[in-house]
Amino acid sequence: MAERITSYGLVFVMAQLLFAAHLFARQQPRRDGFVTRLWASSAAGLAAALGIWWVAFSWFAPTSQPSFAITEFVVFCLFFAVVVACVGQCYATSVWNVLFCCAAGYTVQNLSSGADGAIRLVVQASGFDANSLAISVASIVISTVVVYLACYHVFVQPMEQSGVVDVRDRPTLLLVAAVILVDILFDMTNKMLPGYGVPLSMLLALRTGHCVACVLTLVVEFEMLYNRQLQGEMTAFSRMMREEEKQYRLSKESIEAINIKCHDLKHQIRHLRGYDGSADAEALRDLEREVGIYDAAVKTGNDALDVILTEKGLLCEHEGIDLSCIADGSCVAFMSPADTYSLFGNALDNAIEAERDLDAPDKRGISLNVRRSADLALIHVENYFSGPLSFAGGLPQTTKPDAGNHGFGTKSMQLIAQRYGGTLTARAQGEVFCLDVMLPIPKLEPPVAR
Amino acid sequence: MATYQILIVEDDPDESDRLRSYLERYAAEHGKDLHVTTYDNAVPLIESRREFDLIFLDINLPGISGMEAAQLLRAYDETTLIVFVTDLAQYAVKGYEVNALDFVVKPANYYGISMRMDKAIRVLRRRSGRSVTLSAHGGLHVVPLAEIVYVEVANHDLAYHLASGDVVRVRGTMAAAAGELADGPFVRVSNSHLVNMDHIASVRDGAVVTSDGGNVFFSRARKRDALATIASYLGGSI
Numbered sequence: 001m002a003e004r005i006t007s008y009g010l011v012f013v014m015a016q017l018l019f020a021a022h023l024f025a026r027q028q029p030r031r032d033g034f035v036t037r038l039w040a041s042s043a044a045g046l047a048a049a050l051g052i053w054w055v056a057f058s059w060f061a062p063t064s065q066p067s068f069a070i071t072e073f074v075v076f077c078l079f080f081a082v083v084v085a086c087v088g089q090c091y092a093t094s095v096w097n098v099l100f101c102c103a104a105g106y107t108v109q110n111l112s113s114g115a116d117g118a119i120r121l122v123v124q125a126s127g128f129d130a131n132s133l134a135i136s137v138a139s140i141v142i143s144t145v146v147v148y149l150a151c152y153h154v155f156v157q158p159m160e161q162s163g164v165v166d167v168r169d170r171p172t173l174l175l176v177a178a179v180i181l182v183d184i185l186f187d188m189t190n191k192m193l194p195g196y197g198v199p200l201s202m203l204l205a206l207r208t209g210h211c212v213a214c215v216l217t218l219v220v221e222f223e224m225l226y227n228r229q230l231q232g233e234m235t236a237f238s239r240m241m242r243e244e245e246k247q248y249r250l251s252k253e254s255i256e257a258i259n260i261k262c263h264d265l266k267h268q269i270r271h272l273r274g275y276d277g278s279a280d281a282e283a284l285r286d287l288e289r290e291v292g293i294y295d296a297a298v299k300t301g302n303d304a305l306d307v308i309l310t311e312k313g314l315l316c317e318h319e320g321i322d323l324s325c326i327a328d329g330s331c332v333a334f335m336s337p338a339d340t341y342s343l344f345g346n347a348l349d350n351a352i353e354a355e356r357d358l359d360a361p362d363k364r365g366i367s368l369n370v371r372r373s374a375d376l377a378l379i380h381v382e383n384y385f386s387g388p389l390s391f392a393g394g395l396p397q398t399t400k401p402d403a404g405n406h407g408f409g410t411k412s413m414q415l416i417a418q419r420y421g422g423t424l425t426a427r428a429q430g431e432v433f434c435l436d437v438m439l440p441i442p443k444l445e446p447p448v449a450r
Numbered sequence: 451m452a453t454y455q456i457l458i459v460e461d462d463p464d465e466s467d468r469l470r471s472y473l474e475r476y477a478a479e480h481g482k483d484l485h486v487t488t489y490d491n492a493v494p495l496i497e498s499r500r501e502f503d504l505i506f507l508d509i510n511l512p513g514i515s516g517m518e519a520a521q522l523l524r525a526y527d528e529t530t531l532i533v534f535v536t537d538l539a540q541y542a543v544k545g546y547e548v549n550a551l552d553f554v555v556k557p558a559n560y561y562g563i564s565m566r567m568d569k570a571i572r573v574l575r576r577r578s579g580r581s582v583t584l585s586a587h588g589g590l591h592v593v594p595l596a597e598i599v600y601v602e603v604a605n606h607d608l609a610y611h612l613a614s615g616d617v618v619r620v621r622g623t624m625a626a627a628a629g630e631l632a633d634g635p636f637v638r639v640s641n642s643h644l645v646n647m648d649h650i651a652s653v654r655d656g657a658v659v660t661s662d663g664g665n666v667f668f669s670r671a672r673k674r675d676a677l678a679t680i681a682s683y684l685g686g687s688i
Contacts, residue, residue, distance in 0.1 A: 298543055313539075322555040322562065326545035362559040367566070371546045373684055375652035375659065380685035382565060421654060425678035427687055429572075432565055436685030438677075440654045 005072070007053045014049035016112065016144060017083045018042055021105030023148070023156055025098065028091040041086035048082045065195075069188055076184050080106060096170060103176050104155070104221050110183050111214035112147035116140050117190055118207040125200045155218055173224070179217050186210045236408055237415070241342065248304070248341040251311045265291045300370070302329025304337035305344060309368075312348040321355055321364040323348075331372035332379070334442050335420065343379075343416045344368075346409035347435060351383035354433060358386055363431075372441070377422075379437040389428055396426050396433070413437070453483040454574060457502040459519070460535065461490045461511050465557065469506055469535070472563040479564075482571065492519035502530055504570050506554075509536040520548035531573060533566050551686075569686050576635055576648075584610060584620045591618050595634045599649040599660050601627050603642040613649065613661065635683060639676045640669035647683045 022038075031037060056075050062068045080102065088098045119139045120130040128135060190206050269288050273281070298309040309325055316323040332340060351366045358364060363384040370379050390397045395410055410426075417424040422439035456473060460466040466488050477484040487502070489495060492514050495505070505523075509516035520532055534542045534553035542553040551570060554562045582598075584591045599611045603624050610618040628636070628644055635647040643666050645658050652659040657667045658680070668676055682688045 300543055324553050324555055325543055326550055326553060327543055328546040363561045365562045367552050378684050423677040423681045425681045427682060429568060434687035436681040436687055438681040438684060440652050
């Protein structure tokens with residue numbers, strides 16, 4: 001006997017679909033008048049569901065099994081289209097993202113529908129009337145609540161922690177859509193089978209199969225996102241490295257130009273001082289000191305290190321941060337200039353960033369130590385910080401809300417350290433953040449590019 | 451409670467007083483016992499050869515400069531901690547040549563001093579000069595912790611490899627040994643090996659290279675944590 005499809009049953013399904021799709025879509029950028037759109041589109045969706053029900057089961061009213069099944073299938077496909085339209089009205093994002101969220105939402109609803117069916121099977125087999133109102137309602141409520149909560153924790157929350165959904169892998173998305181259609185067919189078949197006297201154990205097995213298929217679909221969608229995330233990260237890293245290399249060259253040229261200018265200025269000051277008494281000695285001394293600050297090219301014995309330390313030194317001066325460096329540049333000579341620039345640049349950027357908003361100006365001090373210990377190069381950075389800081393795997397976790405777009409600096413540093421067979425670790429000692437990078441010094445040092 | 455002997459070498463009396471007051475404040479806030487001496491030039495430092503735990507050393511001094519004094523000091527003293535206090539940042543960069551712990555930019559402020567003091571004390575705390583008594587098969591050995599390069603499990607015994615090249619075999623378990631050496635600079639690199647971090651020459655290819663040239667391999671389970679501990683220890687963060 002085919003399940004009777006009631007109007008309110010179908011409207012409830014639409015409500016479930018909309019809710020699930022919005023769960024996945026909630027972090028997408030919203031269109032203006034979002035709340036109005038939300039209510040309006042939901043009302044429209046539910047009305048459409050009612051309308052579709054009427055056309056399919058009241059007007060068309062198929063009676064034979066095959067046509068009933070086909071009608072049901074068509075109805076659910078239409079429902080998908082309606083959900084996509086409704087959700088699309090609320091968010092200002094690409095069609096693909098909307099499709100993704102709706103597909104994920106659809107699968108969650110499918111899963112809860114499967115769970116509902118399984119519960120009823122068991123109830124019926126235990127001797128109760130699964131079609132009674134009380135049982136039906138209880139079954140639907142339980143399956144919806146349990147499945148939706150579980151999917152929220154397992155899929156939605158981790159997705160949100162990795163940043164806003166932005167789907168580019170379209171072929172896979174189409175594949176997912178196809179799989180969802182199969183899921184629907186599977187679910188429908190499972191509903192029809194009891195009418196053919198299929199034994200309970202087989203029905204339950206098929207129900208389990210359907211649940212597994214739904215979970216797998218969600219996992220695939222999740223992985224798609226994650227891969228995209230990784231791809232995104234790699235692209236961001238390459239872009240960052242190229243930017244940094246450009247910056248390094250610019251910085252180096254600027255510093256050289258400034259050095260030459262300072263040299264000339266100092267020369268002129270000395271010359272002025274040579275005139276007896278006509279120039280204000282104190283003013284000249286002040287001038288010399290000022291020029292001296294810009295001549296504060298750090299000389300560590302390593303060109304790339306000099307460049308980044310001088311650049312960051314000037315930045316610190318500008319931000320009112322005291323940067324103290326004790327650096328034996330020769331011990332990191334085995335690193336490429338680009339890696340040196342990147343590693344130290346990121347380390348100091350993080351330190352500067354942490355201290356920028358400190359309320360006590362006296363806390364604005366960064367200590368950098370680069371030294372050699374036997375065959376290890378040890379890089380140590382200390383700075384004050386404020387606010388909660390959590391660590392995972394020896395790395396500080398970014399406190400910025402959109403985690404997917406931050407934390408690259410630290411990850412980049414770790415990648416570089418690993419590339420040289422080294423280790424990066426960080427910890428907090430009270431109000432002071434301590435970063436350590438330990439790099440084995442290669443036995444045979446490659447010729448240093450100067 | 452340990453008393454730390456601190457020397458300030460600073461020719462500017464205002465700066466000197468300020469440093470002293472910061473150290474007093476630090477001592478009070480952190481519950482440390484600091485004994486502070488001040489010189490206004492570096493000569494008594496070299497001449498008296500009085501020992502200190504930590505020296506705050508100005509670079510720009512009358513007579514012999516702070517950097518020169520540090521170089522002379524290092525000729526006979528490898529261990530006293532030096533923190534330069536200076537506004538000549540360029541000269542301080544070379545502080546590694548005299549194994550300076552750090553430097554502070556003049557004029558110093560309390561938080562800058564506090565940060566360096568924290569680090570100095572972390573390093574000074576390592577010099578406990580403790581020894582362990584090992585009851586080996588041939589008799590009792592009293593071994594300073596600093597002498598132990600690494601400890602390994604050998605059948606039912608433990609083998610303590612010393613810097614001198616000797617190996618002391620003792621009956622015992624690694625867990626017990628790790629417990630006994632817990633407040634020393636030791637890191638568990640695998641279930642069967644405990645390494646003295648002060649004797650680590652390098653880390654490469656999944657192993658620690660010790661000062662005597664040996665390789666002690668990490669176990670997969672302990673590698674990540676051990677590396678983090680080593681990096682933090684050698685960097686002065688713990």
